[in-house]
Amino acid sequence: MIVLGFESSCDETGVALVETRPGAAPRLLGEALHSQAEMHAEYGGVVPELASRDHIRRVLPLARQVLAESGRTLAEVDLVAYTRGPGLAGALLVGAGVAVALGAALGRPTFGVHHLEGHLLSPFLADPAPTFPFVALLVSGGHTQLMRVDAVGSYELLGETIDDAAGEAFDKSAKLLGLGYPGGPALSRLAEFGDATAFALPRPLLHSGDLDFSFAGLKTAVMTQQRKLGTNVCEQSRADLAASTQAAIVDVLSAKALRALKASGTKRLVVAGGVGANRRLRETLDAGAKKLGARVFYPPLALCTDNGAMIAMAAAMRLERGLAQGSTDGAFDVRPRWPLDELSAAAS
Structure with missing residues (x-):
């Protein structure tokens, strides 16, 4: 099966072709992505x-670029x-609209994908790929969740x-440090030159006993430290605050994810979403999982952010397992708010 996938949930336009074959690993035939970051930077957000x-x-x-480069x-x-939700309604x-119109013109079925399910299943495009069951940490600008994944369509929210x-914490902290938009990657780069122990920032809910997260208080603590430093802060102090901020976020994410992994009885942790590309987070999770005799799986670095490949992949996996059918009636809707656990309820 060859699936053409479209992703347009927020500020990245992604198109990809994915081929799936019974008994073989999925193959990415072509992929193209355009980020709107430069356009939105002028406004400080999307x-x-x-x-x-x-x-x-x-x-x-x-879409033309993907077809030309794949030779299909x-x-x-x-x-x-296509991405049905969640996301910005207009986007x-x-x-x-493009996907359903194209499907009608070609006489091909169309299928709307849950954006987070796309992220959850994106590591299946990597080599090696995970197997079920696993614990998943979905961590991005808009979502931070821990899930137990027993199969396609079988998801249990853990926290x-x-x-x-977490992605918001990165971006908002970066803005406080004057790093602009999108701030997460810029903060991580600056953190490479800083001392992660220079500022005693809080680790919210680290010892809460559950698997929930909170990062609003951390942002306030960063703002307080920034004000103490004043407007003429030296570059080293900014780097130290960036490193301390990153360390606080990573400490909470890794501790909760590893706690969930240990409690689950599985030996596989999947990390997906844009923050999953963070080098310090990967190093911390890899080291922690190794101590548990477990392994962490990530999508390819280029597919950590929103992309069309994960949408094509999720659609193919759902249809191949008989969990859904493509539509040919030309009707469609979008779900700007769409809880992931609704997919599990529909599959049960």
Whole structure:
């Protein structure tokens, strides 16, 4: 099965072709991604209307690029998948509308994918890929969740953030440090030159006894330290505060994820989402999992952020396991708010 996938849930336009074959590992035939980060940087965050308009401009050229680079034609596509939600309503409508129109023109079925399920299953595009069951840490700008995954469509929520997501904590802290948007990667780069023990920042809910997260208080602590440093702060102090902030976030994420892994009885931890590309987080999780006799699986670095490949992959895995059927009636909707546990309820 060859699946053409479209991702347009927020500020990245992704298109990809994925081939799946019985008894063989899935193969990424082609992938293209456009980030709107530079456009939104002027405003310090994502502007929904601008995001939607940019998706409209980018989606078809990216689709042509993927087809050309993969050496495939539209006639070879068996299914057209798109992100149905969650995400920005206008942005979702762009990808959904293009995908369903294309499916109707080709006489091919279309299928709407849950964005977080795409992230959950994206490590199956890596080599080696995980096997079920596993514990998953979904960590991005909009989501921080721990899930137990027993199979495609079988997800149990173990814990989630009660306020800011980890990616938000990175971005908001970076903004306080004057690093602009998107701040997470910039903060991580600056942290490489800092002392992670220079500032005693809190680790919210680290010893709460549950698997929930909270990062709003950490952001406030960073703001307090930044004000103490003043406006003429030296670059080394900024680097130290960046390193201390990153260490606080990583400590909480890794402790909770490893606690969930140990309690689950499984030996596999999957990490997905943009923050999963953070080098310190990977090093900490890898070392902790090794002590437990377990292993951590990640998607390829290029597929940690939102992308079309994870959407195509999730659609193929659902259909191949008989958990859903593609639609050919030309109707579609989007789900800006869509709890992941609804997928498990529908599959049971």
